[in-house]
Amino acid sequence: MNTLRRIGFAVLAPVIAVLIAMAATSLVIVATGSESGVGDFWNIILSKPSDRIMVDIVNQTGMIYLSAVAAAVGFRMGLFNIGVEGQYAMGSFAAASFAGGAFLPGFLNVFVSLVIAVVVGALWAGIAGILRTTRGVSEVISTIMLNAIAGILIGYLIDQYGIHGGNSVRTKVIPEGSQVPGWAPFDVASGEIWTLGLIAVFVGIGFWVLLNRTRFGFDLRATGASQTAAVASGIKVNRMVFISMLISGGVAGLIWMPAFFGDAYSYGTTFQAGLGFTGIAVALLGRNQPVGMVFGALLFAFLTAQSNSLTLLTDISASVVQITQGVAVLAVVVAYELVRRARVRIEQRAVAQAPHVQTEEVTA
């Protein structure tokens, strides 16, 4: 199989899925009887984003990508970590509380806070890992429950120790020396691209290297592909489950950090919830591949950011793009399976045509 064909197979499924999603969205808009019509919808969605929206897309892409990597670490191993949401909430809250305390000066404060975000995210995921390896509790169940517990726990802690102002409550704002300046590619009013968004780049590269170049990554993929073969090859599956949960949770802990140090400066109403679930969808869309998920994250960020203009310019609800996103994920799962089967068929044909095929008859 040549490289070109392999790339073709990899790109085919998501392209089909996005086309199906666009068709489905158009149908919904027609069916709900909008006055503006399908044409207006796509005109707005596909128009060139304004400077401000462009910055927003870049920032959101970074965070969504981190979330997708967190989910993908589990997926590649056959683990369904639905708890990314709770893990990054816990990580974010812990890091924000520590950074707000200003125990350390300047960027050291930032660095240690990031470490805390990773450790707390990992520990929260590790609970599910321990339950799975020692008691056989499905990580799907335990991580969902841990999401709920994280919400309650953070609510309690922030109420007890946070700063109450008006009818909201938040952690202490971090000192100015620990706020990380961003880069404004356009005018100041269009906003800044957060520097810590670079974390997403490093994590992406790290994930690729881990998967494709390390023994650990091979073990991870082998376990995900066939647990029985993994055991026979000498992989300790329980240990792998636990470590992958830690890595998944650790990456999850970082998700909101670019926004926190670049813009929010405290954990409160500014916290952007829901990224954990977006990440799962993007991981599926990007086939858990480091590069594929970049496009998935970009697509989701793009659709969400562009949809903001819908409410102003049309009578179409901005939530319609969630249909596009949802259908894209559903369609991509189906499309990948179809493409996979097609690939196997083509390869089997190639094998059958390989030189000197066995034609010997069995003689009993």
Add this chain to the structure above:
Amino acid sequence: MAAAAPAAEQDVSAPEVKLVGIGKRFPGVIANHDVEVTIRSATVHALVGENGAGKSTLMKILYGVQKPDDGEILVGGEPRVFKSPSDAIAVGIGMVFQHFMLADNLTALENVVLGAEKLHGIGDVASREFTAISERYGFGLDPDVLVERLGVADRQRLEILKVLYRGAHVIILDEPTAVLVPQEVDSLFENLRDLRSHGHSVLFISHKLDEVLAIADDITVMRRGTTVGEAEPGKVTKRQLAEMMVGSELPSPEATENTVTDVVQLSLQDVTLTDEFGRNLLTDLSFEIHKGEVLGIAGVEGNGQAELVETVMGMRDANAGTIRLGDRDVTEWNTRRLREAGIAYIPEDRQRHGLLLDSPLWENRILGHQTQAPSAVGPWINRGGAREDAGRIVREYDVRTPGIDTLARALSGGNQQKFIVGREMSGDPVVLIASHPTRGVDVGAQAAIWDHIRRARREGLAVLLISADLDELIGLSDRIEVILRGRLVASFDPATVTPQDLGSAMTGGGD
């Protein structure tokens, strides 16, 4: 009521079913060839053979799941072509699979009518029909009980009722006794005799010879994809049947010199393994394999062979006893450490344990050797090394593939197995554990794999060979031990042993 009597209240007359010259090929594997079976009307016909003998392919053909490449199926003398199971049911052939296909949260009746609503509806008529069949054959099933409340034996009766309800006169039962305890087997046989006396035919697939002799009117034996003979239950002994199943012709004496040395490479001392309920799977197992020696383990499947291999490979922990590799005690070692120490492993189920089917061949080269050169350098995977070595295996072991980027799934069974053998023989192993190394592979690959095992022996490896194929065991082994219910019960010299001796020891001495 008599005028509208449901079909189940009349005796049926099952048509004679004849399979003539049936053949079925998959890429690189001949699953069936020249199969001849005649199921006489109103008889219990047993089809026996080892796993991989082609029984399951044959019944899938008869039930319309797969289309034969050659031959024809005659039902009542007329040739029939089945495109799907519904075609088979239409002429009165039904099948009960080994794994039940019942919905737990539906009632017995609902399970039966599901998919057959057109026959008698889903109401009272269906319920009456259900009860009529149940009473007629003494099944004693209540139509309104939830399936989740039924035991295994009742579920099986429900499955049989399901095919009777659909009008089957010829019923295929795939290893029906595998899930039953002895008393349940007896009552199943009562049911089968009832079915027979009412004119039904039963095709009974099994490898439990006692049961076959107890119930069958006719016996057909399959081996390596074809029917090798028929037997009459009254005239044949269990031992003779076993010989027919595993092949009784002694291979021509191999001109291989004796390479056995006196250095013990692998030894087990009183190894005992118990399951979670405390029952012994392996009991006080002891043997030694020297460098350059092949120890063959013979036995009817399910007597502890798989557990023995998994224990030696560190995938299960022995409850007692010692395993030594050379002069080291390796009882507590894990699988990876054992592999690093030079134990090569050809697993019984290559697709589940030996390969990552959806990964390319070169990645499969790494599997099981993740920590060893040329696949790895420290914590890193050496892609170049693994790819190069995968190419070497493909060349040296004659793996027919367009390249090393081909997915393992695309290869035929024989070529997958040759690749596994090549991989496991890489990196100077000292022990080779080969579990059914030629099962399900074509004859060409089989000969090649045998050659590789002989070469391994010549190169001084200690080989543990587990096989259900007595020809293979006798042809390759320096010594054969027989395993029965987790114990080694007899030891033979392959130069003098006859398949009869082995068959007798494998089944516990009786005939």
